[in-house]
Amino acid sequence: MSIKYECRMCGTCCHEVPGDYVKRIPIYPDEADRLIEIAKERNIDFKIIEDLVFPDIKNKKVLVLTYRIKLDNENKGCPYYLKSHGCTVHDTKPLACQAYPLALKRVDAFNFEISIDPLCNFVIEKYCELENLDIEKLKEIFKEEYPKAEKFYRKNKKLIFKIRKLEAKKQIEIPRQISLEEFNRYLQSWEREEISVK
Numbered sequence: 001m002s003i004k005y006e007c008r009m010c011g012t013c014c015h016e017v018p019g020d021y022v023k024r025i026p027i028y029p030d031e032a033d034r035l036i037e038i039a040k041e042r043n044i045d046f047k048i049i050e051d052l053v054f055p056d057i058k059n060k061k062v063l064v065l066t067y068r069i070k071l072d073n074e075n076k077g078c079p080y081y082l083k084s085h086g087c088t089v090h091d092t093k094p095l096a097c098q099a100y101p102l103a104l105k106r107v108d109a110f111n112f113e114i115s116i117d118p119l120c121n122f123v124i125e126k127y128c129e130l131e132n133l134d135i136e137k138l139k140e141i142f143k144e145e146y147p148k149a150e151k152f153y154r155k156n157k158k159l160i161f162k163i164r165k166l167e168a169k170k171q172i173e174i175p176r177q178i179s180l181e182e183f184n185r186y187l188q189s190w191e192r193e194e195i196s197v198k
């Protein structure tokens with residue numbers, strides 16, 4: 001029997017999950033700017049933290065590709081989530097939220113792939129039917145979300161491509177191996193530079 005994705009409107013994806021796992025709702029710098037702007041207009045306490053970053057040892061800078069929404073408030077949730085309404089920035093919500101429960105899984109330092117987030121309650125319910133699906137089936141089940149996941153994927157790819165291009169032109173240098181100690185030292189002392197694409 002073929003299934004179709006139906007959001008259970010539970011709000012789990014907009015909240016921290018219990019336990020040690022750190023929930024990531026990634027946003028690009030332009031999305032972060034927009035959400036910060038709306039937060040100012042609405043007087044909402046909206047915070048972000050750096051997420052996907054690369055140290056550039058040539059210019060002694062930390063390159064910031066994405067941020068994530070800080071979920072450290074009383075409800076451990078996105079400040080834009082209201083129990084009575086769900087997402088209150090529906091028209092401007094980040095690509096990661098538009099594509100959900102499809103997400104980008106990191107394969108290695110520079111590569112990502114589209115995957116299904118196992119933390120979504122619809123996915124948990126239908127897990128047996130969803131595991132080991134081929135792409136065509138995935139597109140059918142997540143008819144509206146798949147094109148958004150592709151957009152999300154393309155934007156991520158463009159960002160990585162921009163980084164690789166800067167490397168090829170020797171304008172930046174990203175180490176392929178780095179100790180956690182060194183990385184933390186860079187994070188603490190180096191300036192930030194946002195890397196954005198349209």
Ligand code: SF4
Binds near residue numbers: 025082087093
């Ligand atoms: S922006 Fe909207 S969909 Fe995304 S985490 Fe916040 S409330 Fe949820």
Ligand code: SF4
Binds near residue numbers: 009122
């Ligand atoms: S966790 Fe899944 S089912 Fe629940 S609101 Fe988010 S997308 Fe919908």
